[in-house]
Amino acid sequence: MKPLYPWQKESWQALQGLRARLPHAVLLMGAQGIGKLDLAFNFAQSLLCEKPLASGTACQECNSCRWFEQESHPDFRLIQPDALTAAEDGEEKAGGKKPSREISVDQIRDLSSFANLSAHCGGYRVVLVYPAEAMNNNAANSLLKTLEEPTDKLLFLLVTHKPQQLLPTILSRCLGFPVHTPTREAGVAWLKQLGVLNPEHALAQTGFAPLQALGWAESGEGAEERSILLNAIRQPAMLDALALADSLQRSVPVHVIHCLQQWCHDLASAKLAGQVRYFPDQTAELIKLAGGISTVALLRFQKELLEARRAAFHPLNPKLLMESLLLSYRQLFAA
Numbered sequence: 001m002k003p004l005y006p007w008q009k010e011s012w013q014a015l016q017g018l019r020a021r022l023p024h025a026v027l028l029m030g031a032q033g034i035g036k037l038d039l040a041f042n043f044a045q046s047l048l049c050e051k052p053l054a055s056g057t058a059c060q061e062c063n064s065c066r067w068f069e070q071e072s073h074p075d076f077r078l079i080q081p082d083a084l085t086a087a088e089d090g091e092e093k094a095g096g097k098k099p100s101r102e103i104s105v106d107q108i109r110d111l112s113s114f115a116n117l118s119a120h121c122g123g124y125r126v127v128l129v130y131p132a133e134a135m136n137n138n139a140a141n142s143l144l145k146t147l148e149e150p151t152d153k154l155l156f157l158l159v160t161h162k163p164q165q166l167l168p169t170i171l172s173r174c175l176g177f178p179v180h181t182p183t184r185e186a187g188v189a190w191l192k193q194l195g196v197l198n199p200e201h202a203l204a205q206t207g208f209a210p211l212q213a214l215g216w217a218e219s220g221e222g223a224e225e226r227s228i229l230l231n232a233i234r235q236p237a238m239l240d241a242l243a244l245a246d247s248l249q250r251s252v253p254v255h256v257i258h259c260l261q262q263w264c265h266d267l268a269s270a271k272l273a274g275q276v277r278y279f280p281d282q283t284a285e286l287i288k289l290a291g292g293i294s295t296v297a298l299l300r301f302q303k304e305l306l307e308a309r310r311a312a313f314h315p316l317n318p319k320l321l322m323e324s325l326l327l328s329y330r331q332l333f334a335a
């Protein structure tokens with residue numbers, strides 16, 4: 001599960017504030033792409049956790065947390081359209097019926113046995129409905145019946161970015177919990193940390209929703225060159241600096257340098273502290289690579305990158321600059 005996003009501190013505290021007198025249903029609503037679903041997952045896990053931390057966040061260590069991470073917690077149900085489940089599982093059906101984009105009445109009815117049993121672990125049970133507006137009318141009416149006869153210690157978490165599409169009767173049965181769009185600064189800072197090259201632009205393109213902006217940036221401009229670069233620098237022994245500089249010809253030099261800077265930052269951080277910042281999904285690889293280079297040589301290369309960056313806005317010969325930087329990078333691992 002994804003940790004809370006940096007802009008969700010206040011929402012998190014407000015959700016934790018509900019713990020003392022938990023309602024039967026909470027409707028998290030706000031713009032698309034700001035992390036409402038991840039917030040809901042975190043809240044659900046924290047309610048089920050055996051030893052939540054002082055901040056209320058789940059401990060990530062107890063049995064309950066383990067089950068939750070493995071998506072097998074007996075006291076948790078996720079209700080979402082089959083199309084979403086299929087997309088997550090990477091299933092592509094050849095022929096046959098397309099998975100539904102709606103939440104069906106059967107999916108809600110299947111909950112009745114869950115709703116009537118007592119919790120396996122003696123605590124809460126949580127049902128997460130996402131996106132709530134995907135419930136068709138029958139499903140919504142069926143849910144309404146369950147909400148009208150609430151069960152003790154059973155919480156419904158509904159998540160939506162289209163509350164206007166929900167039945168008014170559903171709305172009136174839920175505690176509305178508005179999740180705010182983060183400030184531009186918070187969004188930019190987060191995207192920058194993930195290596196998005198032009199975070200302001202990406203944010204603006206997506207109505208200031210950081211998760212949307214990240215998706216946009218990853219599929220958008222420069223993404224292909226970035227992945228070519230990352231693939232190559234991951235395997236320095238096989239790196240062909242001249243060929244790589246050639247295939248990066250269409251990239252903006254400053255973007256390439258920026259990416260190299262982040263990579264080297266992580267190499268240094270992996271070497272000195274055993275942790276990374278920009279490429280967390282490649283921590284193990286970075287630690288392994290960092291083991292084979294000298295700190296002094298790495299510092300020297302980082303300085304070279306810094307100087308190149310200053311010149312990179314108007315390089316006389318961008319390809320030559322790339323070649324020379326990539327050769328230096330490869331040299332790091334030659335010793």
Ligand SMILES: [Zn+2]
Nearest residue numbers: 049059062065
């Ligand atoms: Zn736990």
